[in-house]
Amino acid sequence: MPITSPRLTQESESHPSGKLFRWLWSYYLKSQTNKIAFALIFMTIQGSTLGALSYMIEPMFDEIFANKLTEALVWVGLTILGLFCLRGLAGFISTMIIVSVSERIKLNLQKDLMDHILTLDTMFFEVNSPGNIMERVLGDSDVVKMIWSGYIATGVRGCISIASLMFVAISIDPLWTLVTCLGIPLLVFPIIWLQRQIRKSTQIHRRASSETTVRLDEIFHGIHAIKLNLLENNQISRFVSKATESRRASIRAAGGNAAVPFLVDVVAGLGFLGLLILGGTEVINGEKTTGEFMSFFTAIVLMFDPFRRMSGLITAWQMTRVSLERVYVLLETKPNITQITKPETLDYTGDDLEIVFEDVAFSYPDLEVFDNLSFTIPPQKMTAIVGASGAGKTTVFNLLARIFDPTEGTVRIGGIDIKTMGLPELRGLFSVVAQDKGIFDETIRDNILLGQPNATGEEVSRAARSAQVLSFADELQLGLDAPCGPRGANLSGGQRQRVAIARAFLRNSPILLLDEPTSALDSNSEELIQDALEEFRSNRTIVVIAHRLATVRNADKIIVLDQGRVVEEGTHSELVAKGGLYSGLYQSQVLVS
Ligand SMILES: Nc1ncnc2c1ncn2[C@@H]1O[C@H](COP(=O)(O)OP(=O)(O)O)[C@@H](O)[C@H]1O
Ligand SMILES: [Mg+2]
Known part of the structure; x- marks a missing residue:
């Protein structure tokens, strides 16, 4: 069965008002009751000043005017002034309380929504477009602002007025x-x-x-x-x-x-x-x-x-x-994709982090990618995955980091089924340079720091140097503090790749996953990054998806994928000697995407 994720539609969305209101009340409204009670007191003061004003009309006519009490006029005037000031102040305070409560409720809801949305599967975001989700977080969450001020306050005040007037009428x-x-x-x-x-x-x-x-x-x-x-x-x-x-x-x-x-x-x-x-x-x-x-x-x-x-x-x-x-x-x-309640802990030294795919099957909703995929990636070695575009190379990384789960078979790291590990623990094993570089609208430095937020300035510079970021950042007026623009728009494709590589270098996890990391680089920068990778090679597992021979030739192991299957495995010289698919690709000198 292919993986699926629910599509957010209107049809699935029928919930009784009572249930919705109970949910709102217990999570968002109840905690604000004290403040709202305050606001109601001030609203009552505001409302009753009108009554007090009309009440003062009677003695003004009947006592002051009738008895010509000029002095009292000033006092009455001052009292009316006081009442107006009180009314204004009470109105101001109650409005401010209502506004602050409303905005607080909305923010709480938005925060919960974001917390929740980020736990959802990657598949969810492929089925539901960003605009649809954004509109719910920004537009639909706005209505909760109205609940206290618009419904509860109006409702309570209305009921009280109607009940008291009804009492008068019936009597x-x-x-x-x-x-x-x-x-x-x-x-x-x-x-x-x-x-x-x-x-x-x-x-x-x-x-x-x-x-x-x-x-x-x-x-x-x-x-x-x-x-x-x-x-x-x-x-x-x-x-x-x-x-x-x-x-x-x-x-x-x-x-x-x-x-x-x-x-x-x-x-x-x-x-x-x-x-x-x-x-x-x-x-x-x-x-x-x-x-x-x-x-x-x-x-x-x-x-x-x-x-x-x-x-x-x-x-x-x-x-x-x-x-x-x-x-x-x-x-x-x-x-x-969730973690089990008592995840297994993985004790590792690094040389025991063998990665094993065993009889793995996986399908997207309308496409079977793997039906029976098995291979082993040795620890602390460099393994290259090659194959034509669409062969399933990126999908291998996604299964490894549990972006998706296989429909059948198991993936093990260090002998442990990754489904039984904690998600943060599993994902913490990897530094990833993905095909989508994930550059945010921050400075170059901040983008690199995402790999390891506690890193020192010295460590950031070192990673930036190894990944050839400094070679272009030094030309910028702001250097590493230059902004990358929305989704990295200020940088070229190759520069984005280098920032992503620097981030992965800084993160320094035991397993480095590189998905076509240097595809947009000139051969000079590529060679320099290759050299930097050599430093990592001694005590890390590196898995690289690549087309360039320069990268692949140096690998300790090469896995050739074709149509969702491993067709060849071995070192460069073994595979060339074999005269199969890899050798064909090698003969044409370029591994074409
Ligand atoms: N999110 C997705 N939904 C549906 N099909 C997908 C998705 N991602 C990839 N595919 C398909 O799965 C196959 C393998 O994709 P991928 O692993 O990205 O290939 P590679 O990285 O080897 O080029 C391709 O045929 C691709 O069209
Ligand atoms: Mg790919």
């Missing part, structure tokens, strides 16, 4: 209350229907946003190809078509959301109609006073605003939920 006349609220059940079905529509549109919107980011990612990474092939207009229309899909879905979702307050308005109108007919008649007939009617009316009017706002939350939640699901699904994705 005045239960029948009036019933008649006024008679229309509310009418809202249930339309809202359920709208929720579904909004959820669907939001899913489309979020997916289209992801795809838009994917397009952007492709465009900016392929900028050279686009310019050279005059594909600017073609790429812009690809981008615009996705962005348009996103725009349409976004408008549809927003429309569904706006329809709810509209329905609430209609139902409120019906309520007032019923109240006027029933209550108005009772007032005219003298069964109730005008004061009672006005008081009831005010309570209902005041209830209207929080009710409208809370009904909006029900549908807005659907939009939030879609994003939460997208984040949750990502967090739920489990890696296939």
